[in-house]
Each structure stands twice: as structure tokens, then as C-alpha cells.
Amino acid sequence: MAGLLGSFLCGALLGLVCVSAPGRAVEVKVPAEPLSTPVGQTVELTCSYSTSVGDNFALEWSFVQPGKPVSASQPILYFTSGHLYPTGSKAKRASLLQNPPTGGVATLKLTDVHPSDTGTYLCHVNNPPDFYTNGLGLINFTVLVPPSSPLCSQSGQTSVGGAAALRCSSSQGAPRPVYNWVHLGSSPTPSPGSMVQDEVSGQLILTNLSLTSSGTYRCVATNQLGSASCELTLSVTDSSKGRVAGALIGVLMGVLVLSIAAFCLSKFQKERRKRPKATYGGSDLWEDAMAPRISEQTSVKAKSRNGLLERTPSASTVTTTKSKFPTVV
Structure with missing residues (x-):
């Protein structure tokens, strides 16, 4: 009996363990x-x-x-x-x-x-x-994804002694492309100290620019699937030459204005000398006098000939009226 009870308890315990x-x-x-x-x-x-x-x-x-x-x-x-x-x-x-x-x-x-x-x-x-x-x-x-064609741009002061920043970026590319700038052409490459580039951002900084810094620059974007590039032309100007040229142009313009003024003044004086001088002969008076019992009509006609004024008297008419009263001798 005790053995049967033990076997039952062992089976129940085993079943509980299996369920849990x-x-x-x-x-x-x-x-x-x-x-x-x-x-x-x-x-x-x-x-x-x-x-x-x-x-x-x-x-x-x-x-x-x-x-x-x-x-x-x-x-x-x-x-x-x-x-x-x-x-x-x-x-x-x-x-x-x-x-x-x-x-x-x-x-x-x-x-x-x-x-x-x-x-x-x-x-x-x-x-x-x-x-x-x-x-x-x-x-x-x-x-x-291979790099897409990058876009090149520039900013800064592109004159002798100035500094410029060149930028390059691809809109697509996986893994992310790296960028490398090169200076093309036969002109001398700027000194290494004046060129600093960031392969991750694609930016190239050019400092202490000189005339030899001018030229075409190419940016190449590269990853393990391929590469793509873009180019731009950098023109470095000499501002001192520009100032000299501006001053020279200013002087020439001043000389031109003075020449035109002198020419106009000379022409005005010549025209003035050619004008005739006005002279007057006699007294330009218009008189109309009436004496007692005498009426006089005078017409004055002025004509201009060779710059002179002439006076032409008209015929004078004198009318005498006899007195109606008898004369006393």
C-alpha cells in the first residue's frame, strides 16, 4: 500500500514538472x-x-x-x-x-x-x-550606388593675394564618395602650402592667390563602384593694374571734356565776331509838330541797308488859312 502511494506521488510530481x-x-x-x-x-x-x-x-x-x-x-x-x-x-x-x-x-x-x-x-x-x-x-x-555627376562651385575674393574656396558635391553615391581636386593645364600648380583640400566635404581652399593660380580645376568623386567629375575655371585678377587703368581712363576722360569745352568756346567766339555791328545815324526821333495855322505831316520810314538805318522824309504839306477878318492897314 505504501509502495503504491509512493508510485502515485512520483507520477503526479513528474506530470507537474512536465506541465510547468x-x-x-x-x-x-x-x-x-x-x-x-x-x-x-x-x-x-x-x-x-x-x-x-x-x-x-x-x-x-x-x-x-x-x-x-x-x-x-x-x-x-x-x-x-x-x-x-x-x-x-x-x-x-x-x-x-x-x-x-x-x-x-x-x-x-x-x-x-x-x-x-x-x-x-x-x-x-x-x-x-x-x-x-x-x-x-x-x-x-x-x-x-556609383557617384552622380558632382556640382562644382566657387566663392571668395579671386584677386592677387586673396583666397578662394572651391566646392564639389555629388547628390548620390553609396558608400559616400571621396573627392579629389586637380589643377589642369600647363600652368604651374599652386604651391602645396596654398592648397588645402578636404576629401570628405569636397572643399578646396586656395590662399595667397597669384596669377599662376588661374586655370581649370577638376573635382573627381570616387567610391568602389565608379567615379564622376566636374570642372570650373578660376580667373585671378591683379587689382593694382585695375586701379592704374581706372586712373588712366579718368585722366583721358578729363582731357576729352576739356577739349570739347575749348572747342565749343572757340566756335562761340568765331560766331560772335561774324555778327554785324549796329550803327545809328542821326537822331531816331519821330516828331509831329503843328505850328499856328500850319499843319505838317511827316512820315518816317526806316530801312536797314548794310547795317545802317536811313530816314526818308515824306513830302510835307503846308496849308495856310487866310483870316476871315479884314486886314487893317
Whole structure:
């Protein structure tokens, strides 16, 4: 009796231990090193797992953009209840290397990769009651892009003794391009001390400019997929020559103005000498006098001949009126 009771207690205890024991761990394995593929190619993101696949098995691939948290991930595809459901913007280019992914392999295949495919990919396996681990693997992936044609620009004081900054930048390129400036042509290259360039930012600083600093400069942007370049022409001017030329032009303009003024004055004096002088003969008076019993009418006509005024008297008419009174002798 005691032995039977002992056997029962041992069996009950064993059953309790079996019920309370946790399920198997879900182990997900992904590459530890970042992956990269040239733009337009196909990439396979390897993901394997170990668990006892049951009816509750589920697999999900998702994507998160660089610099964003994992919680902001967007789904690519998921497998559950024996069916595969692609979703999101990558649905037409995403598939599983093995479908259904129930054999321990959940590798994602992505075709015609775009620059926007660069980011972190999450392989998540969920298989209750196997909850011992989170069943999550992360893969960092980069799409390699050759540098786009860079844009060259300049700023600063491009005169002798001044300083100028040349800049070069590509809008696309992965990994990020490095930049190198070269001075083209047969003119002497500026001294190393007057040229300082930053290969990361693409900036070239030229100090203590001289006339030999003039010329064409080329910037080459390079990464492991290729290179691209742009050029600009730098013209260094001598400001001292400009000041001398300006002063000379000012003097010439002053001489020209004085010459024109002297010419106009001389012409005015010549014209003035050619004008006739006005002379007057006699007294230009118009008289109209009437004596007692005598009326006189005089007309004066002035004519100008050779600058002289002439007076032509008209005929005078004298009328005498006899007295109506008798004359006393």
C-alpha cells in the first residue's frame, strides 16, 4: 500500500514538472556582418531558425529605414496558417527562398534593388509555445550606388593675394564618395602650402592667390563602384593694374571734356565776331509838330541797308488859312 502511494506521488510530481516546464527556445540566425549589393542586382538575406513547427508557426520579414527605431519597421511579407502574404512597396520584388518556410530556412530574396532599399531588415519567427527567446534577427543592408555627376562651385575674393574656396558635391553615391581636386593645364600648380583640400566635404581652399593660380580645376568623386567629375575655371585678377587703368581712363576722360569745352568756346567766339555791328545815324526821333495855322505831316520810314538805318522824309504839306477878318492897314 505504501509502495503504491509512493508510485502515485512520483507520477503526479513528474506530470507537474512536465506541465510547468517552458517550451523549446526559438533560435534565429542571421549574418553578423553588414551586406551590400550594387544597385539593380538581386540580394538574398539569409535567415535560419530552429523550433518545433506547429500550427501556430508564423514568420514575418520587415524593413526599417536608416536612423529610425525598430518599432518604426514596415512589413515586407509574412507567412501564417500555411499561406504567404507579400505586402508593402517591396511586395512585387520580395519572395522567400523556400516556400513554405517550415524547414528551418526563411531567407528573403529581393530583386532589382533600389537605393531606397538601404536599411535594416528584420527576420521574426513566432511559434507558441516556444517563447524562450524573442526569435528576432537583424540584417544591415546597403545598396551600392556609383557617384552622380558632382556640382562644382566657387566663392571668395579671386584677386592677387586673396583666397578662394572651391566646392564639389555629388547628390548620390553609396558608400559616400571621396573627392579629389586637380589643377589642369600647363600652368604651374599652386604651391602645396596654398592648397588645402578636404576629401570628405569636397572643399578646396586656395590662399595667397597669384596669377599662376588661374586655370581649370577638376573635382573627381570616387567610391568602389565608379567615379564622376566636374570642372570650373578660376580667373585671378591683379587689382593694382585695375586701379592704374581706372586712373588712366579718368585722366583721358578729363582731357576729352576739356577739349570739347575749348572747342565749343572757340566756335562761340568765331560766331560772335561774324555778327554785324549796329550803327545809328542821326537822331531816331519821330516828331509831329503843328505850328499856328500850319499843319505838317511827316512820315518816317526806316530801312536797314548794310547795317545802317536811313530816314526818308515824306513830302510835307503846308496849308495856310487866310483870316476871315479884314486886314487893317
